Amino acid sequence: MSSDYGHLAQVRDRAMAEPHRPQKLVNVRLDYLDAVLKHYVAVVTECADQKGERAVLAGLLRDCDAVLATIEADDSDEAEKVRDLRMALAYALDPYKREGTLL
Numbered sequence: 700m701s702s703d704y705g706h707l708a709q710v711r712d713r714a715m716a717e718p719h720r721p722q723k724l725v726n727v728r729l730d731y732l733d734a735v736l737k738h739y740v741a742v743v744t745e746c747a748d749q750k751g752e753r754a755v756l757a758g759l760l761r762d763c764d765a766v767l768a769t770i771e772a773d774d775s776d777e778a779e780k781v782r783d784l785r786m787a788l789a790y791a792l793d794p795y796k797r798e799g800t801l802l
Contacts, residue, residue, distance in 0.1 A: 764788045
């Protein structure tokens with residue numbers, strides 16, 4: 700067991716002693732790099748679009764909660780259902796409060 704740790708210590712010491720030299724890209728196809736970059740841009744753009752859609756939906760849920768707040772329940776069963784629905788809306792909107800958004 701100790702010989703394994705000794706070997707690891709030797710590898711660590713060798714790695715610390717030798718300067719780091721970044722490897723050069725050799726024979727890299729530029730069309731491949733271009734395709735990867737285009738895919739990355741598409742993914743980031745899609746993510747931004749989805750974030751905007753989520754913000755709109757969160758605003759709609761917030762409006763629904765405001766309308767539910769104005770409902771006066773006739774009986775305890777109806778009051779409980781409205782309270783449960785408002786609680787579900789609060790849980791759905793909670794992540795947007797933690798992100799620090801203005802919504």
